[in-house]
Amino acid sequence: xxxxxxxxxxxxxxxxxxxxxxxxxxxxxxxxxxxxxxxxxxxxxxxxxxxxxxxxxxxxxxxxxxxxxxxxxxxxxxxxxxxxxxxxxxxxxxxxxxxxxxxxxxxxxxxxxxxxxxxxxxxxxxxxxxxxxxxxxxxxxxxxxxxxxxxxxxxxxxxxxxxxxxxxxxxxxxxxxxxxxxxxxxxxxxxxxxxxxxxxxxxxxxxxxxxxxxxxxxx
Amino acid sequence: xxxxxxxxxxxxxxxxxxxxxxxxxxxxxxxxxxxxxxxxxxxxxxxxxxxxxxxxxxxxxxxxxxxxxxxxxxxxxxxxxxxxxxxxxxxxxxxxxxxxxxxxxxxxxxxxxxxxxxxxxxxxxxxxxxxxxxxxxxxxxxxxxxxxxxxxxxxxxxxxxxxxxxxxxxxxxxxxxxxxxxxxxxxxxxxxxxxxxxxxxxxxxxxx
Numbered sequence: 001x002x003x004x005x006x007x008x009x010x011x012x013x014x015x016x017x018x019x020x021x022x023x024x025x026x027x028x029x030x031x032x033x034x035x036x037x038x039x040x041x042x043x044x045x046x047x048x049x050x051x052x053x054x055x056x057x058x059x060x061x062x063x064x065x066x067x068x069x070x071x072x073x074x075x076x077x078x079x080x081x082x083x084x085x086x087x088x089x090x091x092x093x094x095x096x097x098x099x100x101x102x103x104x105x106x107x108x109x110x111x112x113x114x115x116x117x118x119x120x121x122x123x124x125x126x127x128x129x130x131x132x133x134x135x136x137x138x139x140x141x142x143x144x145x146x147x148x149x150x151x152x153x154x155x156x157x158x159x160x161x162x163x164x165x166x167x168x169x170x171x172x173x174x175x176x177x178x179x180x181x182x183x184x185x186x187x188x189x190x191x192x193x194x195x196x197x198x199x200x201x202x203x204x205x206x207x208x209x210x211x212x213x214x215x216x217x218x219x
Numbered sequence: 220x221x222x223x224x225x226x227x228x229x230x231x232x233x234x235x236x237x238x239x240x241x242x243x244x245x246x247x248x249x250x251x252x253x254x255x256x257x258x259x260x261x262x263x264x265x266x267x268x269x270x271x272x273x274x275x276x277x278x279x280x281x282x283x284x285x286x287x288x289x290x291x292x293x294x295x296x297x298x299x300x301x302x303x304x305x306x307x308x309x310x311x312x313x314x315x316x317x318x319x320x321x322x323x324x325x326x327x328x329x330x331x332x333x334x335x336x337x338x339x340x341x342x343x344x345x346x347x348x349x350x351x352x353x354x355x356x357x358x359x360x361x362x363x364x365x366x367x368x369x370x371x372x373x374x375x376x377x378x379x380x381x382x383x384x385x386x387x388x389x390x391x392x393x394x395x396x397x398x399x400x401x402x403x404x405x406x407x408x409x410x411x412x413x414x415x416x417x418x419x420x421x422x423x424x425x426x427x
Contacts, residue, residue, distance in 0.1 A: 005330055005331065006329070006330055007349055008327075008329030008330075008352065008356045008357070009329075009356060009357045011354075013348075013349040013350040013353045014350050015350060015365045016345050016348075016350045016351045016354070016362055016365040016366070017345055018343065018365075018366060019343065019345070024267055024340070024341055027238070028238075029237060029238045029241040029242070031266075032241050032242075032245055032259065033241055034263070034266070034341075035262040035263050036244065036245060036248060036254065038262055039258060039259060040248070040254065043253060043254070045253075052330075052331055064349065068332065068344065068347045068348075070237060073237070076244070077240075085251070085253065086247050086248075090247050091243065091244070091247070094242075094243035094246060094247070095246060095247060095250060096247050096250035100251040100252050100253065107253060107254070107255065108253065108254045108258055109254075109255040109257075110255060110257055110258045110261055112258060113258055113262055113265065117262075117265050119309060119312075119336075120384075121310065121311055122311070122312065122383075123311055123312070150330060150382045150383060151382070152380065152382060154329075154357075166312065166383070166385055169312075169383060169384060170384075172383070186385070188314075188385075190377075196356075196357075197357055202376065204372075204374060204375050204376050205359060205375075205376050206375060206377045206378070207356045207377075207380060208377070208378070208379055208380065210380075
């Protein structure tokens with residue numbers, strides 16, 4: 001979707017402000033939100049792409065004015081309601097009122113903690129040969145799906161070069177909508193800065209994205 | 220429960236609306252039998268103690284001292300780091316990119332906040348915030364100026380936008396004046412920002 005989350009190349013957000021000796025969490029609740037997202041994901045309530053989509057679909061003003069973990073919290077709460085794990089009445093009451101919905105991997109207890117400390121695997125067997133080779137010139141499609149995609153707006157319509165082939169991975173556009181993993185070839189595609197930003201762009205700049213094969217046409 | 224002491228000036232008797240909502244959600248998830256609060260505590264503790272830039276720093280320092288490891292690292296980051304054992308599990312999709320006198324690498328996630336947690340810990344707020352995410356792909360030299368970092372005019376800048384589950388770690392250049400240093404000594408010079416590409420390693424003798 002063409003949301004405010006897709007902010008590569010936007011102007012007006014001001015300076016980057018690094019914080020010296022930044023703590024891991026600024027408020028205790030942030031750590032609880034992180035843990036709940038990791039736990040409910042590991043229990044099978046949602047996949048990582050779905051959770052990203054729920055943050056992206058927050059209203060633009062809420063997205064831009066909420067802190068990082070506030071966005072995580074708002075996305076988590078809405079996602080769990082829509083997926084039937086809790087109800088709005090329960091959220092309003094602050095207590096469970098309805099029977100639980102079964103989780104794919106069961107209750108998240110201490111025995112499951114190590115699982116979330118190991119990164120998930122996203123590579124999958126290839127359903128078809130790769131369409132592109134390293135060095136091929138490709139063009140990012142001019143597509144504007146209203147659902148989840150990982151093709152940022154700032155490269156759409158532009159041509160670049162295939163630099164790396166990462167194999168076949170879970171396709172976020174399908175997984176986010178719970179339409180299955182639909183594995184696709186994944187490439188690093190590099191673009192000239194001036195192709196993206198025009199003649200006034202930095203002539204020393206190259207930008208790459210990791211692009212799934214359905215995002216690309218030969219160029 | 221983990222301990223946090225960042226807000227002594229904050230009156231804990233009055234919980235913010237967000238704190239109340241987060242507590243309510245945890246209560247509901249617990250009452251419904253979805254999660255065990257002790258398991259949430261354990262996740263937080265693991266993040267607080269196990270991951271962090273010290274993992275990435277050891278990998279960089281080893282690459283600076285061991286040419287065979289460096290070669291393997293640049294060919295397949297996950298596989299090479301997997302041979303070290305002492306660092307946390309990085310998953311299958313880590314790509315290590317090398318800074319040279321001709322090319323400076325910088326990593327961003329314009330769409331959300333993708334970051335090599337296992338190597339660098341949880342990302343800092345600025346990495347996840349709009350100014351960095353919006354400008355890094357268009358005006359990286361301007362972004363670097365916000366970090367008081369400047370590069371030679373003609374050096375190539377390569378920005379890696381982390382748009383999939385691949386993760387990127389920058390291998391910075393080894394500082395001059397460190398000949399004969401041990402891996403442990405060198406690791407002390409490797410900053411988090413030098414592995415994102417928004418900074419350089421410390422110079423020998425500079426305060427840490």
